[in-house]
Amino acid sequence: NAGVTQTPKFRILKIGQSMTLQCTQDMNHNYMYWYRQDPGMGLKLIYYSVGAGITDKGEVPNGYNVSRSTTEDFPLRLELAAPSQTSVYFCASIPGGGYEQYFGPGTRLTVT
């Protein structure tokens, strides 16, 4: 199994541009999460999904959107990039509640 994969690894965006961060897992996990990690801060939950067709907001959802049309994929969309969205983004998954999380390698995004 490849586990949780994320693309791209790095990206530089101009203010106002849009992009989609891709996340795919091949472990048939129901639950998936998007986090952002800012320097000196703990990981913050952006959005999560407990199954295909179901998504919910986390702690810091503003400026982002997600969809979950399949069990495997959980893309994160930035519509109008802002400098405040400069961060490292991690996707994670678990089989269900009460399990250890499997993390992707992260996407480092810079908005200038």
Place this chain on the structure above:
Amino acid sequence: KNEVEQSPQNLTAQEGEFITINCSYSVGISALHWLQQHPGGGIVSLFMLSSGKKKHGRLIATINIQEKHSSLHITASHPRDSAVYICAAGGGSQGNLIFGKGTKLSVKP
């Protein structure tokens, strides 16, 4: 006050030393997680525990539910243990976690 607090923020040790990282939380939890973030950025889960103690190799994690406190111990530390160690409090059926800011450990040879 953050809901999950870790101490120390930074820790430098000599190879072979016994290391302790502490985590206190103020929320109700179903499990406490310890994670390791490598210098390259990848994050792996080390432990998930809801009571008592767990051990993997040189790593030991303990939790005291009444005191809302957990510790991660590393015995016979090695330079390859250099990483950021993150504590996270988990609650609820959706598996959501609240993360501490991490402890940066550097082990010198």
